Amino acid sequence: MEKTGTWKVKTGLAQMLKGGVIMDIINAEQAKIAQEAGACAVMALERVPSDIRAAGGVARMADLSIIEDIMKAVSIPVMAKCRIGHFVEAQALEATGVDYIDESEVLTPADESNHVWKHDFKVPFVCGCRNLGEALRRIDEGAAMIRTKGEAGTGNIVEAVRHIRAVMSSIQKLVNARQDELMALAKEMGAPMELVETIHQTGKLPVVNFAAGGVATPADAALMMQLGAEGVFVGSGIFKSNNPAVMAKTIVRATTHYQDPKIVAEVSKGLGGAMRGLDIKKIPVDELLATRGW
């Protein structure tokens, strides 16, 4: 008896993506460049985050005909974003056949209270988090993969560092805690007790965790890996750089060889200019993306 949509195959695909780079792309042509460079998956969007930031207005799920074109163009997995809480966009993406759905703060939230109940779907979901509590709430709702949020579309790694450090240090805190302290810690982080106990025992998240939001260079990618990410999402960092094919390829190499400074140094030469970055402190508070969702 063949069973589809099980927790094992949902989390399993994320395990196959580990050590890899997932690249934001907006059309079939970019998807092919990403695949050729060694991306382990692509994220189909209507606009990359820095353009969403610049355009303002409401950002929604991408046009499904573009997503279909991209699925035809490459053999690697194709992911796509739905708005936070917009379970009908998620249903449409599932019906289209995307391989993973990102319930993403990069799009304008559709529900300020509730996220999608992801257990209802056969297609797996990845969700963003800023800390361990947020990660565990999303996993409890059915996210089969987690990514730290960072601040998308900025080319500035500072928020991504903050978020991966927060997650990793909270995991250590749970590991070192006594059993009688776990309930208080669960309450403090607003996380389900069962998952808090799992982390206390295993010392790691029950699903794969990537880093996202601000990766713009090979060194940024290796930094996230050394801090404990199991792979990276690169949004605007590739197709807003001066030479996307080269940037894509070198970020892939740096992600594999993140522990090898010689290789990271080698691939950091002659990149031709990373995307122009933004100072997070100069972004108006109501334009920050990471604070969307809870």
Added chain:
Amino acid sequence: MRIGVLAAQGAFVEHIDHLHHLGVEAFPVRLLQELKGIDGLIIPGGESTTISRLMVEYSLTSEIKKLGEQGLPIFGTCAGMILLASEITGGNNLTDKPGTRLDLMDIRVKRNAFGRQRESFETELTIPVLGKKTFPGIFIRAPLIEQVKSGEILARLDNGTIVAAQQGRLLVSAFHPELTDDPRFHHYFLDIAGGHN
């Protein structure tokens, strides 16, 4: 016994954990010099295009091919099976070009053969070489084997589809033994590797 696990990209940690549980020295292989003195190599699941790219760029493809031809035991799961195969169908990308794969095993493999992620599935498999108890088959955007031109078929789905095969010291599975708690497939590979030298 020292087993290397190709760690360009994919689920290599899971294979290393399995081997450690079986009491074997296992370590990641990313560079040429790490292939020295190994008794066996596992090529894990992941994205075959990505793995192939990184193997070619760091000169691993030609060296692993040479070692395989000299009799090094190699076990490829999912993407690893695609890289070992002599012929690929289904989907067009760079791993179809000559020199981008190992091309060691005389099998024809179809990539993403069951469809997209929503068609990924679990099923119980009968694998005679592992004994009577069924083996948990986890198929994720999996390939299948269309033809085994030489060597033997180790497992089929109920509908006859070939999902595991062996040719001498080369072993392949379309599914992921490393995602299960069942060590029998890894044990079977270690038996092959143990007979080496």
